[in-house]
Amino acid sequence: MALSRQERFALLFKDELVEGQLPRLPGVLGETHDDSSPTVDTFPLTNPSIPQPSQEVRSPSYGENIEPVTWSSNDENEPGPGSTTASGKRKRKKKGKQEVTITAAKAAITKSSPASNSTPDLGLKLGELAASDETFCPILAVSKYPYKYVDKELSEVIADGFFNAGKFWERTWDIYYIHPPPSVAAKPMFLVPSTQVQILFTEINKELDCEVSFPKAPRYVGFNLPFEDKAAPRPRYLGRSNSRTSFDDMTSNVPQAEFRPEGEVETMEKATTRSFAAFKQKMEAALEATKSKSKASKAKKQGERIQQKQKWCRELKRAQRYLGLRPKRTATAKDDPLQKHDLSWTQLQEAREEHALAAGQILPQLDINEPVPYPCDRDVVFICVDVEAYERGHNTITEIGISTLDTRDLVNIPPGEDGKGWRDVIRSRHFRIREYAHLINKDFVAGCADRFEFNNNQSEWISIKDAPQTVAACFRSPFSANLNGTPESHQTPTTQAAAPAPEKRNIILLGHDITQDITYLQTLGYNPLNLSNLLEILDTASLYRALLRDNNPRSLGAVLLDLGIAGWNLHNAGNDAAYTLQAMIGIAMRALRAKEERRDREEVKVKRVEDAVREAEERVLEEAEGWSSPEEGDDGGSPYSVVRDVPSSGGGPSRGQGGGRSGSPSRGGRGGAMGRGQENAKTRRAEKMAKEQAEARKDVARHLAAQTL
Numbered sequence: 059m060a061l062s063r064q065e066r067f068a069l070l071f072k073d074e075l076v077e078g079q080l081p082r083l084p085g086v087l088g089e090t091h092d093d094s095s096p097t098v099d100t101f102p103l104t105n106p107s108i109p110q111p112s113q114e115v116r117s118p119s120y121g122e123n124i125e126p127v128t129w130s131s132n133d134e135n136e137p138g139p140g141s142t143t144a145s146g147k148r149k150r151k152k153k154g155k156q157e158v159t160i161t162a163a164k165a166a167i168t169k170s171s172p173a174s175n176s177t178p179d180l181g182l183k184l185g186e187l188a189a190s191d192e193t194f195c196p197i198l199a200v201s202k203y204p205y206k207y208v209d210k211e212l213s214e215v216i217a218d219g220f221f222n223a224g225k226f227w228e229r230t231w232d233i234y235y236i237h238p239p240p241s242v243a244a245k246p247m248f249l250v251p252s253t254q255v256q257i258l259f260t261e262i263n264k265e266l267d268c269e270v271s272f273p274k275a276p277r278y279v280g281f282n283l284p285f286e287d288k289a290a291p292r293p294r295y296l297g298r299s300n301s302r303t304s305f306d307d308m309t310s311n312v313p314q315a316e317f318r319p320e321g322e323v324e325t326m327e328k329a330t331t332r333s334f335a336a337f338k339q340k341m342e343a344a345l346e347a348t349k350s351k352s353k354a355s356k357a358k359k360q361g362e363r364i365q366q367k368q369k370w371c372r373e374l375k376r377a378q379r380y381l382g383l384r385p386k387r388t389a390t391a392k393d394d395p396l397q398k399h400d401l402s403w404t405q406l407q408e409a410r411e412e413h414a415l416a417a418g419q420i421l422p423q424l425d426i427n428e429p430v431p432y433p434c435d436r437d438v439v440f441i442c443v444d445v446e447a448y449e450r451g452h453n454t455i456t457e458i459g460i461s462t463l464d465t466r467d468l469v470n471i472p473p474g475e476d477g478k479g480w481r482d483v484i485r486s487r488h489f490r491i492r493e494y495a496h497l498i499n500k501d502f503v504a505g506c507a508d509r510f511e512f513n514n515n516q517s518e519w520i521s522i523k524d525a526p527q528t529v530a531a532c533f534r535s536p537f538s539a540n541l542n543g544t545p546e547s548h549q550t551p552t553t554q555a556a557a558p559a560p561e562k563r564n565i566i567l568l569g570h571d572i573t574q575d576i577t578y579l580q581t582l583g584y585n586p587l588n589l590s591n592l593l594e595i596l597d598t599a600s601l602y603r604a605l606l607r608d609n610n611p612r613s614l615g616a617v618l619l620d621l622g623i624a625g626w627n628l629h630n631a632g633n634d635a636a637y638t639l640q641a642m643i644g645i646a647m648r649a650l651r652a653k654e655e656r657r658d659r660e661e662v663k664v665k666r667v668e669d670a671v672r673e674a675e676e677r678v679l680e681e682a683e684g685w686s687s688p689e690e691g692d693d694g695g696s697p698y699s700v701v702r703d704v705p706s707s708g709g710g711p712s713r714g715q716g717g718g719r720s721g722s723p724s725r726g727g728r729g730g731a732m733g734r735g736q737e738n739a740k741t742r743r744a745e746k747m748a749k750e751q752a753e754a755r756k757d758v759a760r761h762l763a764a765q766t767l
Contacts, residue, residue, distance in 0.1 A: 182232070182295040184297065186295040190285060194282075195255045197248050197250045203221070206350065207278065212268060229258065230300050231250045234293035259271060281347045289326065289329050373600060377642060377645075378649065381430065383424065386435050434468060439565050441567055442460070442642075443567065443579065445459070445578035445582075455491060456490070458528075458582075459488050460487050461484055461486040461538075462532070473647060476622060476623075477646070484639050486636040489520050489528060511630075511636070525582050525583070566596055568597075601646075621644040667751055
């Protein structure tokens with residue numbers, strides 16, 4: 059007779075039961091720490107509408123309440139997989155005055171290492187459904203535990219003692235199977251009970267005097283999986299394995315997903331879209347857990363690269379909003395006209411276009427000879443910084459360039475081509491450090507500190523001790539604007555008193571590869587990151603990559619050349635700051651044009667496909683004309699007369715060109731004008747081309763619809 063779930067569970071821990079209670083096992087679902095803060099080991103993809111099963115079980119042998127079996131962590135500040143100390147290193151326990159070391163652990167494992175756990179036979183049948191309160195681990199993920207989830211210090215020791223040389227597969231494992239959705243994996247996934255994995259961890263901890271446990275969620279959420287959702291599939295028992303050979307033999311003959319053991323009562327609730335989505339995500343997480351560390355790392359890096367690209371594109375769009383080139387999104391998903399079912403086709407198309415315009419998905423063509431159509435978002439002030447240091451000592455700051463663009467100055471000014479109309483409102487300043495005037499870069503870059511191209515070619519000399527205050531003044535109102543033509547650093551108390559009261563404005567810090575410039579300013583004694591009104595930091599190197607959709611960075615000179623901006627005397631801090639601000643404007647303008655050009659190319663592509671499909675359809679129809687059918691009432695008529703003339707000695711045309719047995723014009727010979735075989739082949743090719751082009755047209759239409767939405 060098959061044992062109940064409680065009886066099987068009691069048998070697993072019959073040697074560890076004390077006074078009728080089960081030990082608290084690290085990693086079992088539901089436990090909270092002593093401070094009552096919930097652990098992150100629970101799988102988040104569960105259906106909250108399904109009541110959570112009780113974790114408390116009762117052993118029939120003892121007839122007493124058994125302490126709930128819960129997941130726990132010995133250190134809630136555990137930083138990484140398999141480690142249990144805040145430092146991420148192995149936790150050693152002192153025994154008297156001696157400490158168990160890695161070398162001693164290796165020696166202990168060499169002398170005696172458990173080859174197989176003693177797991178009692180639970181009498182399970184093939185295909186028997188697992189209980190909803192059981193949790194499972196992908197066996198392939200467990201087999202990679204020391205190589206992927208454990209810190210390097212312990213990885214080799216654990217692998218040598220419990221995993222290498224077939225030791226892992228020689229343990230006794232109860233194998234379960236589950237069929238993921240076909241979109242996730244074509245083959246079944248194989249799982250083992252988390253209780254058996256915990257037994258392995260207990261043996262490792264006992265043998266090595268360490269504390270390893272289940273990897274932490276959410277980063278490793280696929281390692282330990284609950285299946286309490288009764289509207290989703292649950293694992294089924296496959297068999298017992300104690301070697302890699304038996305595992306391979308067993309997993310090569312897995313029942314189909316529809317298989318049910320005899321006498322099973324259907325308990326699965328009706329599936330919902332939400333439960334299926336949660337199950338699919340759970341299987342994807344489990345599949346990710348089975349990947350090797352290199353594959354997982356590659357996937358992680360690819361995800362990070364995608365996020366970085368999206369970040370650059372969003373920065374470019376925000377820059378356009380700050381300049382009034384793009385509207386701030388006002389429409390939401392709730393306003394989607396597709397949700398309205400009472401609109402006609404024409405009304406739906408109009409509503410979709412209005413929604414796309416309101417959402418910023420479609421931008422009308424910009425008239426560069428008129429002021430921008432949208433308000434400048436956040437009323438920002440762009441402050442661009444470039445710092446030059448001495449090539450033989452990077453802590454020696456020789457030049458500081460600061461250029462400012464107040465978006466209030468753009469009101470009623472047309473941007474012109476690539477933003478040329480806005481360049482005149484940029485305010486640029488060039489500061490030189492008096493103490494380092496004799497230091498000129500010439501070995502690695504061609505320095506040109508004396509050739510400032512803006513502000514009437516006037517540089518400003520300041521001392522190193524006044525540099526932090528001078529730079530700080532540029533980040534306050536009036537933002538580098540000269541009063542009566544007098545630089546702010548040279549103003550008298552009278553002119554300063556005439557200045558308007560300072561206004562706190564939103565600031566966008568700008569630069570080309572600006573990280574280094576911020577470091578230089580911090581070295582100088584001024585940290586712009588401490589500004590409370592600093593809205594964000596933009597980098598033209600990233601904005602330009604978003605424009606080109608290219609991962610490779612470009613120098614400021616290359617960016618200016620592509621944008622058609624003549625950059626004179628680069629590596630002068632004042633010039634670089636001014637040109638960087640001009641480049642930001644040019645990139646924002648070019649991005650609008652690039653989008654329009656891409657849309658035009660798509661429209662041309664669609665038109666070409668439509669023309670090709672139309673031509674193919676016409677050819678097919680032309681070639682289909684003239685063929686008779688029984689429905690026309692024609693019985694074939696009288697036979698045609700036989701042409702008995704013998705061809706001339708020169709020979710007739712080849713079969714493919716009209717040779718062979720000739721016939722009348724209507725019936726055609728075996729060759730005819732092009733040959734009957736060639737005519738049929740041509741017809742088939744035309745039909746195939748028409749079909750392919752029709753499919754291509756549908757794909758393009760779907761692509762454009764997706765872009766519009």
